[in-house]
Amino acid sequence: MIEQFVLDNLNTAVIALDQDLRISYLNHAAENLLDISERRSHSQPVETLLSQASLEKDLKRAQSQQQQFTRRKASININNELVTVDYTVTPVDYSGISVLLEVHPRDRLQRITREASLIAKQETAKILARGMAHEVKNPLGGIRGAAQLLERQLEDSDQKEFTKIIIEEVDRLRDLVDQMLGPIKPPSLKELNIHEVTERVVQLIEAETGGAIQFVRDYDPSIPEIPADRERLIQAILNLVRNAMQAIQQHMPLSDGQIVIQTRVIRQFTIANERCRLVCNISIIDNGPGIPDDLIENIFYPMISGRAEGTGLGLPMAQSIISQHKGLIECESRPGRTCFHVYIPIAQ
DSSP states (O other): OOHHHHHOOOOEEEEOOTTSSSSOOOOOOOOHHHHHHHHHHHHGGGGSSSBHHHHHHHHHHHHHHHOOEEEEEEEEEEETEEEEEEEEEEEEEEEEEEEEEEEEEHHHHHHHHHHHHHHHHHHHHHHHHHHHHHHHHHHHHHHHHHHHHHHHHHOOOOHHHHHHHHHHHHHHHHHHHHHHOOOOOOOOOEEOOOOHHHHHHHHHHHHHHHTTTTEEOOOTTOOOOEEEOOHHHHHHHHHHHHHHHHHHHHSOOOOOOEEEEEEEEEEEEETTTTEEEEEEEEEEEEEEOOOOOOTTTTSSSSOOOOSSTSOOOOHHHHHHHHHHHTOOOEEEEETTTEEEEEEEOOOO
């Protein structure tokens, strides 16, 4: 039906309620907002999914007075989380439907604004990092060549040891600069099961830690294959999971640490001002100490790290790889719970 097609492609969450204020219909945006399918929600009382006293009053007023009501910046409890929304309640009389509830999450608009700022900062950082990397890389070749020429002219093995140190340190700096530049070639996209990537990452970290850290897999098996470069995507997710592991390792025994890898499908999601019909969401959640407030806004900049021995390149490289897949990484953190959300369009 054309009406359902239109409703399912709206960004606005639309919830149809019967005379008893039980759910009769959810569009895709509402399913995504409430994190429940239309089938599972059918005939449930609306207050079990959307809890707020003023909302219940407005729904009953709309029924009794046959008037439309709109409320701005209302805080509604959705899945035990307070979400700021605008909502409109409209009385109707159609095929057993008594009230239409339209919900506009303001948090989502704030996320889009924050995302636009994040992308702009990352582009600036990328340009600065590439410029600095090229300026550093040029003299490194000259230093290495001079050290090699000097080594050939030296006969004293002790003096040759110094030239060897110069060459090794130049090579180390060159590798560091290459990491700052990141992959230059565009990714080779092929259809890929995202769980093949996450399982490979878990396997690598378990080998690195001797299986000391606990992994919890919370996978959605219905996620279709996504267009991705397998090796680069493994590197990006590995950087995020290793970052979580190292944060845990700094503050507690690895055996007390837990990393949750969660996968979900999100519908009608906006990335870089472009609406994507379907997006694959990979979340890496750890029970580490959290990211300090003074660092969290800058963690995707090169050379920014909360660890003394860290290079500050893992997260920027991961973000660069995901952006090559037309995606985005976001982070939210508090003590005891840090979550990196990776969003990749399923159809590009």
